[in-house]
Amino acid sequence: MNSPGTKVHHLDGIRILDLFAGPGGLDVAAHFLGFKSIGIEWDRNACETRYAAGLPTIHADVSVMRESRFDEIPKTVDVLAGGPPCQSFSVAGNGKGRRALDTVKEFIHRLVDGEDEVKIDEDLHALGDSRTALVLEPLRWLLKAIDTEGRDPYKVIVLEQVPAALPLWEVYAKLLRSGEGRLKGVKYEAECWQLKTEQFGVPQTRTRAVLVARRPEHGTIAPLKATHLPFDLHRGSRNVDQAEMFPTTPGIPRARQRWLSMAEALEAASTLEDSSVDVSRLSTGGRMDFFVVSNYGSGGDPKNRGQRHSSEPAFTVTGKVSRNKVYKSVAEYEAGMSQRFTIPESGVLQTFPHNFPWSGHDQAQQVGNAVPPRLGMHVLSRALRGNAPSDDELAAATTWPSVPRTTTSELRVIGCGDQSQCPPDSHKVTRLHRKSAP
Known part of the structure; x- marks a missing residue:
């Protein structure tokens, strides 16, 4: 009692x-x-x-x-x-x-x-x-x-x-x-x-x-x-190299640090003791290289699903985050072989502890x-x-x-x-x- x-x-x-x-x-x-x-x-x-x-x-x-x-x-x-x-x-x-x-x-x-x-x-x-x-x-x-x-x-x-x-x-x-x-x-x-x-x-x-x-x-x-x-939401074309334009470098003032990417956040969480995040399924050849297709439309067109690469920040994490589709390659995308973020992974993208x-x-x-x-x-x-x-x-x-x-x-x-x-x-x-x- x-x-x-x-x-x-x-x-x-x-x-x-x-x-x-x-x-x-x-x-x-x-x-x-x-x-x-x-x-x-x-x-x-x-x-x-x-x-x-x-x-x-x-x-x-x-x-x-x-x-x-x-x-x-x-x-x-x-x-x-x-x-x-x-x-x-x-x-x-x-x-x-x-x-x-x-x-x-x-x-x-x-x-x-x-x-x-x-x-x-x-x-x-x-x-x-x-x-x-x-x-x-x-x-x-x-x-x-x-x-x-x-x-x-x-x-x-x-x-x-x-x-x-x-x-x-x-x-x-x-x-x-x-x-x-x-x-x-x-x-x-x-x-x-x-x-x-x-x-x-x-x-x-x-x-x-x-x-x-x-x-x-x-x-x-x-x-x-x-x-x-800030992340450029209105970049003119998909260019993964954009993610490397402002590398995180020791000694640079924090106000100039590049934004954090999905890959960086998930990789860091996966290395913690007893981690609830396993990124092996999202990796190819030991490197995280995936892209996410949003559950929401873009530009006013519900059929135009936005895409983000793993080297970029995630879309806004909403209550429908589990509906976003994750692909490791174009071949998987064309074959309809998608994955989903797990709850611990979604939580990490929200900056909750990996083991919350x-x-x-x-x-x-x-x-x-x-x-x-x-x-x-x-x-x-x-x-x-x-x-x-x-x-x-x-x-x-x-x-x-x-x-x-x-x-x-x-x-x-x-x-x-x-x-x-x-x-x-x-x-x-x-x-x-x-x-x-x-």
């Missing part, structure tokens, strides 16, 4: 609350920087991965936690982080996406201006799109902390989203700087950036909109410094939904310490520590001990009815 002392042990000293925590991209980043975190996650499968990884978790709806279980969040938490679901804003280039952005901006101002939240909730419900409500949750959690006796306002706020959400973070930032309305004079230094993951050592091209805010007494927020060069204990179902979706931990390390380190992660910290982030089964069981009790408080039907078991033998 999980004793109260065990619960205190796992939740002692937690500083970061990760809303919409997923399998733990930001939590993994926090771990390697030396900070403890707790995540709130709706998806049971992602929770199972988190328990296996030893990450404190509450299996719940973030809005339910805020409304009726706020007191369960450790009072040591002084950092609010999260990446709310983003599908509504992924289409911000068309009329529907722009309307979604404008709607959220309106609700942000209504919340800060102090309008009745019952009315706001009714209007959100009438929209018929729960994702719009979710992108407001970080602000509502901040206002809740300000309004709750015995709680202090968060010292630091870190939010990330797809690039199309940058205008929302700019609205957030403007209000946080003002301290107006329900913020009750609580002001923040706040900055927003659009970051390319390959410029921070992630072996894939992915762009994220990031907001970092912190109380003025902790100083201004300096921009993140890229450690790698992916668990539960829908593991490809878990991998694709996560924040790349290496990017998370750069963002959290800047937000919490005002500097970049050290080389030693980044090097250590390739291997995850072993987690005892007792720890996993204890964390599951904390997160799902009272299953009646978990999301509806998330623990429902479907039993197959066998026909009687004739």
Whole structure:
């Protein structure tokens, strides 16, 4: 049985609350920087991965936690982080996406201006799109902390989203700087950036909109410094030699390092002790030489599948990463003899440790939904310490520590001990009815 002392042990000293925590991209980043975190996650499968990884978790709806279980969040938490679901804003280039952005901006101002939240909730419900409500949750959690006796306002706020959400973070930032309305004079230094993951050592091209805010007494927020060069997404022709134009050379400042390729990342992971990555099947003559055909269309044509060579960064790792096809030769391509990235390989392309204990179902979706931990390390380190992660910290982030089964069981009790408080039907078991033998 999980004793109260065990619960205190796992939740002692937690500083970061990760809303919409997923399998733990930001939590993994926090771990390697030396900070403890707790995540709130709706998806049971992602929770199972988190328990296996030893990450404190509450299996719940973030809005339910805020409304009726706020007191369960450790009072040591002084950092609010999260990446709310983003599908509504992924289409911000068309009329529907722009309307979604404008709607959220309106609700942000209504919340800060102090309008009745019952009315706001009714209007959100009438929209018929729960994702719009979710992108407001970080602000509502901040206002809740300000309004709750015995709680202090968060010292630091870190939010990330797809690039199309940058205008929302700019609205957030403007209000946080003002301290107006329900913020009750609580002001923040706040900055927003659009970051390319390959410029921070992630072996894939992915762009994220990031907001970092912190109380003025902790100083201004300096921009993140890229450690790698950007990858040219619009190269005119396929030229593998492009990958060798800026070789990684000892002694060259980190800001001028070439981006990391799929081959480099997977090869490095395969050499680690007890590695979960075996690149022999992707190698020819001892050399990794493969190409990937994307599951998605290119240039507006769904039939025009993009291609990347192993000497280049991966495409954005999405929940459909397992549908990308991997070929070692043109002959294999013509013969339809494709392979797929394994879950550990996909995780490495996201910069998760090679031995991260992916668990539960829908593991490809878990991998694709996560924040790349290496990017998370750069963002959290800047937000919490005002500097970049050290080389030693980044090097250590390739291997995850072993987690005892007792720890996993204890964390599951904390997160799902009272299953009646978990999301509806998330623990429902479907039993197959066998026909009687004739």
